[in-house]
Amino acid sequence: MTDHADSGATPERTAASTEAPPFDPSEPLPRLRRELATGPDGLSAREAARRLAVHGPNEVRRKVRSSFARELVGQLVHPLALLLWAAAVLAFVADLAVLGWAILAVIAVNAAFALLQERQAERAVETLARYLPEHASAVRDGQPRVVEARDLVPGDLILLDEGDKVPADAHVTDGGVEVDLSMLTGESVPVERIASAGILGAPLLEEPNLVFSGTTCVGGQARAIVFATGNHTELGRIAALSQRTRREASPLERQVKRVAWLIAGVATGMGVVFLVLGVAVGLPVTDSLTFAIGLLVANVPEGLLPTITLALAVGVRALARRGALVKRLSAVETLGSTSVICTDKTGTLTRNSMRLRALWTVDHGSEPGPWAEELARTGALCTTVTREADGELHGDPTEAALVAGAADHGAPLDLGRRDAGRRALFRFDPRLRLMSVVQGGETRGGEMQGSTRIVVKGAPEVVLDRLLPGTGTDEARAAAEELARDGMRVLAVAVRELPRGAELPSRRQDAESGLTLLGLVGLYDPPRSEVAEAVRRCHEAGIRVHVVTGDNGATAAAVAREVGIGVPSLHVVAASESLGDDELDRLLVEGDDEIVFARSSPETKLKVADTLREHGRIVAMTGDGVNDAPALHRAHIGVAMGRSGTDVAREAATMVLTDDDFATIVTAVEAGRRVYDNVRKFIVYIFAHATPEIVPFLVFALSAGTVPLPLTVLQILAIDLGTETLPALALGRERSEPGIMQRPPRPRHQSVISRDMLIRSWGYLGLTSAVLVMAGYFYVLWRAGWQPGDPTEAGSPLHHAYVTATTATFAGIVTCQVGTAFAARTDHAALRDIGVFSNPLLLAGIAFELAFTAALVYAPPLQHLFGTAALPLDVVLLVATFPVLVWGTDELRRARRRRQLPSAACSVPAVSVPPWSRRKGG
Structure with a gap:
């Protein structure tokens, strides 16, 4: 599970590549109700049926598939397929039916495999559709009813309860729910969605009163008005982006086509020329025809396409053993030409295993002592993690690090007693960037009895602004900045003592104000031990590495520098969402620095991938969330996380890392280079036999x-389809030659x-x-x-x-x-x-x-x-x-x-x- 450090940012409301919903959900509720022509009793069944006809069903729709026949014909007229057709026809002409049928079988296998590849984007969209529930609770004719989710329309009033999947994008009108938005934002902590006013200028996914299709309610109850269905929802927007970003042919696929046309032209031209030459020198027409057929067969490398296919398949199997599952054969070769890697931070460069690394208290700084133990224990109180039967902590990695860190600092916390003493919980709110608990005391007669306090933890700049007036914060701010520069995620912990007998406060009543700062905790997600070496190998291989993360710039930059990214010069872009095309061109193409794109959204990834592709770079892009799917699909090599990634990301990606490790990407790049070199080796091997196969026919004609x-057509086919295939495949298994990762990426235009x-x-x-x-x-x-x-x-x-x-x-x-x-x-x-x-x-x-x-x-x-x-x-x-x-x-x-x-x-x-x-x- 990815923590919110890598995905704190969300898509802007008006992304250029998205289709806006027909109604503006940020409008005040009365105005939205008027626009949707709905009220507290929902729609009538007849009105819902009319709107269904206008807006269409509430489902993620994919583009109409091209006909199977058309796709099949497209594969059967591939240049190398045409050459194989010619070889098959010649085999039948020469009365070699067995070899003719064998060649036709090769054509069929290659066509079937290619057709399966073309369905990849559609499978990703179909996976998105599985996030939608089949049924929903809606108010129709003033009465709650269970309806099919696909029949929901804008203006419907839906009922949400704990455990429900949200069936459409909706505006909360009554009550409140906690929603797991991780599939859209990567946030591992549920967020609160309540009937409240919106926030001016906030990104759509951060609006406090909106819920989104496909997400899950983990607590609470609410009513909400549907404002977007089907392809107008956030889920539909992602599906549309995935379908619009078509997969282009890999460099090897394009080059093989060019070579195939070249070979076809040469073979046909030589056959015609020497057919005429044979007749001109007095050969009988039957002998001249035999000569021309033999020349054509000798020029056609019948084993080239199956040999390339099988060699790439061998590369796929080898990478699978190393933790990289490659879903498209040609991607193995594309990996070898990768010139830029755009990577996430959390879980890819780092271990995704937070540890409590530093404690800073108000009166004693970083000095250890009982005050540090109290800070660690108090911070651990403000958590919701649970302990499994095997003793492992389950929940947000940040909170698990606080609980484990308290024990490491001599202040172990009994989670059962923590929960027993808890009087209220205000979950983490991404808008407020903090969470709090009311801890201690007992309730008697509706009043609190005994010592009670509110414990708050959150972003330092937010918590420090909520301290009691007159409290000095300059020293704390300086300490927080220093910890962040060291690559730590910094949280401030503060408390507020409640008077004896006081009523239990609520978040709306400013429970998290008038605080007293206890100190700062620094949490560290250490880089994977193998990443620094992998980055060094990237640089030796001429591969540029950029970090695209939702984390803040200081923390991400510290991790990047620790693993060697951007050494000696690293450029940090703090507001990635505001970047235009000209600025991206300047950063990614004209500049020499490696870059950290901080506070990035999935749209940022898509823009970065598009910019690099536009300028001829071969791009590998990592991602794990549903909303990463368009960028993964757009990059030459989309790399999804096998452990922490979503099904949608894995479907959209070209390669899945079973260990979520950046070093595996570099291993795959080396494997791609080795496969490319080996393809060239067996092409040399196959082409070398054209000369001794053609010369006998030339001697026959010229004499x-x-x-x-000196050679029969059948014997040529026995060589091309029989004796040379296995050695050619074995050349595809050659180990990497020395220095393979000390050379720069080959140019995109270089021919195989x-x-x-x-x-x-x-x-x-x-x-x-x-x-x-x-x-x-x-x-x-x-x-x-x-x-x-x-x-x-x-x-x-x-x-x-x-x-x-x-x-x-x-x-x-x-x-x-x-x-x-x-x-x-x-x-x-x-x-x-x-x-x-x-x-x-x-x-x-x-x-x-x-x-x-x-x-x-x-x-x-x-x-x-x-x-x-x-x-x-x-x-x-x-x-x-x-x-x-x-x-x-x-x-x-x-x-x-x-x-x-x-x-x-x-x-x-x-x-x-x-x-x-x-x-x-x-």
Whole structure:
């Protein structure tokens, strides 16, 4: 549960992004009744039915979903999906029905997964709707009735009792209730809502006479007039914001689309060009068509999309074991490009475990003694926490800290005797910023007998203003400021002795005035021990960290500095709600400081996220309340708290922290960078095989058919969908390379496929593999006495040699894959630096592809299906050298680059480092 330190502020009445209710609830009650055309007896049933037709049902409505067919078509025409469709069609054209159906299955799985992702925002809205009760008590035709909550309309008079959920936003007309507003404000302490005048200029959620849909009455009874229903309520406003903030495609999703279109264009263009070329050089049309189909299949990386999907899924599982539940696969990669983290304070940077740290008394300052014990014990009296059967304190963390602190200072409090001696309780009021109890004495004949006093605790500036006239407060104010600068939450404790026999006072009768100050208590929520190291790693990685909190600026700044945020320069914004777009641009984009946004509301979070996105930053935003949902949904990575967060926040977020720990976010960022690097590694691996698959067809075409086709279409598909998939997945499990968190975030526009990657894949690795593969092919043919132009079709003397030669080409590509897999494990470092056997999954994947290849080469049923033949020993020994030759040439290339470049920086994207990431220590 989040204490009110992180959520003391509330949304302003006129947020730009909200839809105002049709009636102004802050108007005086008589005028509001006139506008709503209602009275003390409520509405008639007929009038309620008419208004229901006008205003609609009282429910959180979501936008009309687009048709399932349209969404499905959208997924099936994704560029990579189109390439897979082409591969499937080619498989069926080549009479390879089994592989064709397998490709179609891959298309279906990917489309289904994407459709599930698109429902995320709607699930968040549906979760909001669950906060509404099904029934409500309303006065209709002058009589109390139980009606369906969805049938309530503006002007209805509703009855509220302890335990009820408030069914609509309403203005209290009679009585009073205590309401749990934590789902809207994060406040853990119930607030009082009574029939009273409003406060001019107060935020809507702080009006003393308003209750809100979805909140819970924890005590009291009241009547209230409904002024807003459905999407006009605060709950509906949040739902509308969640739906308006659409999720944009992640950087990886956009880049994969661009790459897919590029590959599709190249593959189609090459197929058409060489089809025409084949006809031009005199090839039969059937041979030219076969050549074009083979070229297309060789260019289409059929395994790319499923490999990326499965690699991201592996990243998701790894993060889950570390306490971060990622709900969208592409978010793993987005985490790696995060450049700004906006975090809460309480429970994320700190332990959310208050401790009594300092006591200051009027006459003795911070000096320990019986006066300090009395201050601690008196402060503990002004609490409502209870003790569970296991001895744990249950209730507000601040009050639990007071009770535990009293015991630590030698003044333990018996909670049973505290409650037995209590004569009245005035709960914490966020407007007054204090609470009080009437303690001691007995009631006889309606009068108080014995010693009785009022104990008050609250914000120092409020309590000090209520002291007896002439009481010096300057020293107390200075002490309170000093404690706040040390990161403590400061409360003042004061008392008022009641005369013997005096009547029991009420809050309206200024019970909390004429006070005598006992002293100040300083409560401290210590930072998590691992946060400082996590912040240091953020700074080394070029990631900026801002704190967006409802706490006051001094306390939040002290915690931020203690964990290293804003070192050496921290900017504190005390009135975050008043910030305009120009000021946010100046602070977040033009300035170098890390910032504490104090007294912030969820709208502040949304504005901060929008500003950072507008300027190209990749934003991770934490939150735990219902009203954090829009900002969580708007950020690239919305991070919800698993322990203290609400269901709505968890639904709206992309990632849920099961431990509510900031350090887990940094762990997830590192994992995202590792996943991105590994995606690039297996793209190098997959693309490297395009060259040895294309070259045989080029040799066939350029020789005008005098050299028979060295590779069949089915064998290409066996490579692309069979042998290369598991090693590619294993490359997705590579550990982080050294220095991964010492480089700045990559630019948003950086492509997942770079020019250097293509040169390495198609040039060095691919060309080396193609030369070796063609050497093996011609070795088998020439050994059998083949000469260019000799017939090799079925029935000819050289047909078996030709089948053996194509098998050698197929086996040669597979063994070259083994060398490519080892080479792709690192972009710069030597293989020995990361360990030859440090990735056991890769070794298992290589073992599988070799076993799969052996089955295709030596198993008679598969020989017939794939057009292969058993390889003699000398050919086996020849292709067995290919892995070492492929890996060795790339190892020499990397060694040359290491000599040319003095550091390992060549594996780091060439980006500009923000000024704030170059500070000393960060």
